[in-house]
Amino acid sequence: MEFSVKSGSPEKQRSACIVVGVFEPRRLTAVAEQLDEISEGYISNLLRRGDLEGKAGQMLLLHHVPNVLSERVLLVGCGKERELDERQYKQIIAKTIKTLNETGSMEAVCFLTELHVKGRDTYWKVRQAVEATQDSLYTFLQLKTKKGEPRRPLRKIVLNVPTRRELTVGERAIEHGLAISKGASLTKDVANMPPNICNPAYLWEQAQSLAANYESVTAEVVDEAKMAELGMNSYLAVGRGSENESLMSIIHHQGGPADQAPIVLVGKGLTFDSGGISIKPGAGMDEMKYDMGGAAGVLGTMQTVAELNLPVNIIGVLAGCENMPDGKAYRPGDILTTMSGQTVEVLNTDAEGRLVLCDALTYVERFEPELVIDVATLTGACIVALGSHATGLMSTHNPLAHELLNASEQSSDRAWRLPIWDEYQDQLDSPFADFTNLGGREAGSITAGCFLSRFTKKYNWAHMDIAGTAWRSGKNKGATGRPVPMLSQFLMNRAGVKLED
Numbered sequence: 001m002e003f004s005v006k007s008g009s010p011e012k013q014r015s016a017c018i019v020v021g022v023f024e025p026r027r028l029t030a031v032a033e034q035l036d037e038i039s040e041g042y043i044s045n046l047l048r049r050g051d052l053e054g055k056a057g058q059m060l061l062l063h064h065v066p067n068v069l070s071e072r073v074l075l076v077g078c079g080k081e082r083e084l085d086e087r088q089y090k091q092i093i094a095k096t097i098k099t100l101n102e103t104g105s106m107e108a109v110c111f112l113t114e115l116h117v118k119g120r121d122t123y124w125k126v127r128q129a130v131e132a133t134q135d136s137l138y139t140f141l142q143l144k145t146k147k148g149e150p151r152r153p154l155r156k157i158v159l160n161v162p163t164r165r166e167l168t169v170g171e172r173a174i175e176h177g178l179a180i181s182k183g184a185s186l187t188k189d190v191a192n193m194p195p196n197i198c199n200p201a202y203l204w205e206q207a208q209s210l211a212a213n214y215e216s217v218t219a220e221v222v223d224e225a226k227m228a229e230l231g232m233n234s235y236l237a238v239g240r241g242s243e244n245e246s247l248m249s250i251i252h253h254q255g256g257p258a259d260q261a262p263i264v265l266v267g268k269g270l271t272f273d274s275g276g277i278s279i280k281p282g283a284g285m286d287e288m289k290y291d292m293g294g295a296a297g298v299l300g301t302m303q304t305v306a307e308l309n310l311p312v313n314i315i316g317v318l319a320g321c322e323n324m325p326d327g328k329a330y331r332p333g334d335i336l337t338t339m340s341g342q343t344v345e346v347l348n349t350d351a352e353g354r355l356v357l358c359d360a361l362t363y364v365e366r367f368e369p370e371l372v373i374d375v376a377t378l379t380g381a382c383i384v385a386l387g388s389h390a391t392g393l394m395s396t397h398n399p400l401a402h403e404l405l406n407a408s409e410q411s412s413d414r415a416w417r418l419p420i421w422d423e424y425q426d427q428l429d430s431p432f433a434d435f436t437n438l439g440g441r442e443a444g445s446i447t448a449g450c451f452l453s454r455f456t457k458k459y460n461w462a463h464m465d466i467a468g469t470a471w472r473s474g475k476n477k478g479a480t481g482r483p484v485p486m487l488s489q490f491l492m493n494r495a496g497v498k499l500e501d
């Protein structure tokens with residue numbers, strides 16, 4: 001999709017479609033008013049006759065409106081003016097885009113970016129319009145033999161800003177929105193890919209293709225032989241029941257001086273999590289192909305930072321692995337010596353994510369990182385606690401937690417902090433090893449965070465549990481591309497990228 005910004009008046013636009021808002025009840029926005037005037041009351045007449053109430057998400061497509069140069073006018077219900085919030089704004093944009101895409105307009109001039117959204121400026125509105133557009137047009141058709149794409153798809157969209165002064169900020173918002181959408185789209189593609197195709201080797205191929213496409217990016221891999229040498233026994237144990245070799249892919253974005261300490265992102269990359277010997281129930285097990293959502297999110301974020309060429313050093317780790325039941329598989333009762341030297345008693349082979357991550361978290365010590373963030377579809381308990389709206393954030397370093405929450409707020413990619421107080425640590429006590437991999441029924445997300453915290457003493461660290469946010473279940477099943485916007489925003493802030501003027 002091609003995006004541009006403009007600051008013009010609606011009656012002067014010569015386009016396939018012009019998009020303007022109508023508030024409830026039947027109240028024209030300022031731009032709709034302008035169109036109404038030159039069309040001699042054509043629009044207000046329709047509203048009076050009851051064609052459109054203005055409820056949020058209502059659409060009315062008009063052709064040949066008198067004296068209007070554009071072929072079509074799309075009236076979009078925006079709800080009550082004073083109630084227009086972020087969520088509604090994004091929903092309205094998404095619905096508008098779907099309507100345009102299905103009704104033959106290949107280009108459009110959109111005035112919805114001029115709507116007033118509480119607490120948000122033009123930069124935000126334009127960037128969110130870009131992200132919501134790209135998100136709503138995303139499809140995963142690679143494995144369908146009949147693609148069924150629209151005959152005349154939307155190709156070009158002009159976003160209008162209120163004043164000429166805001167054109168620069170609008171252009172910057174488009175650039176950022178496109179980079180974030182591109183990363184999120186890669187995250188979705190890789191996450192949606194079935195587990196017979198997307199295995200640890202596939203993640204490694206993705207890392208290599210990123211390196212091939214961007215000057216700033218290089219990639220390396222740690223295979224099972226190397227892991228054995230390094231004593232990554234915990235990571236290796238999880239992959240032992242699988243025919244697919246465990247591979248940890250490492251992506252370097254060198255944007256800053258060579259001696260600058262890198263920010264490290266570690267993604268859980270379970271390309272399939274059957275539960276292993278502690279096998280999961282059958283219903284919905286297909287969704288465990290998404291258990292590499294953390295790795296996919298890190299990969300997508302690396303693409304975004306490379307695309308923006310952020311002037312900082314960032315390392316992304318994709319901890320690829322598959323958890324399967326087998327004669328060679330690890331079992332409940334096994335005691336593993338992790339790379340850190342600490343021993344872990346396995347009480348459930350389905351609590352495998354932490355066993356892979358702990359060795360990856362020890363491995364990254366060698367980069368002497370500025371900070372480390374791990375991203376993982378770690379616990380079902382996180383979905384119980386926060387549902388699918390917020391990512392669970394945990395950190396032992398308050399400033400880092402606040403920085404991440406701030407980035408989440410800025411990017412409208414929500415996260416909510418959970419505590420990891422020492423009180424919870426006792427739930428991991430083991431009679432036989434240093435601790436177990438299972439914290440019991442209470443506070444499952446937090447005890448998983450506690451487990452990881454025992455491997456992150458050497459640097460500032462945060463953990464993001466994306467079990468509820470990485471994909472949607474049900475009839476709209478699919479990867480969401482989260483938390484690419486939040487992580488990208490965090491890194492943009494770190495790189496000193498300006499958003500406003």
Ligand code: BES
Pocket residue numbers: 273291348350351352353377378379380381438439444467468
């Ligand atoms: N990948 C799952 C967590 C998960 C489950 C994410 C469902 C999203 C949806 C993880 O490996 C797992 O199985 N966790 C167990 C932990 C338990 C055994 C302590 C869980 O959440 O049940």
Ligand code: MN
Pocket residue numbers: 273275349350351352353
């Ligand atoms: Mn599991």
Ligand code: ZN
Pocket residue numbers: 270273291350352353377378
């Ligand atoms: Zn898992």
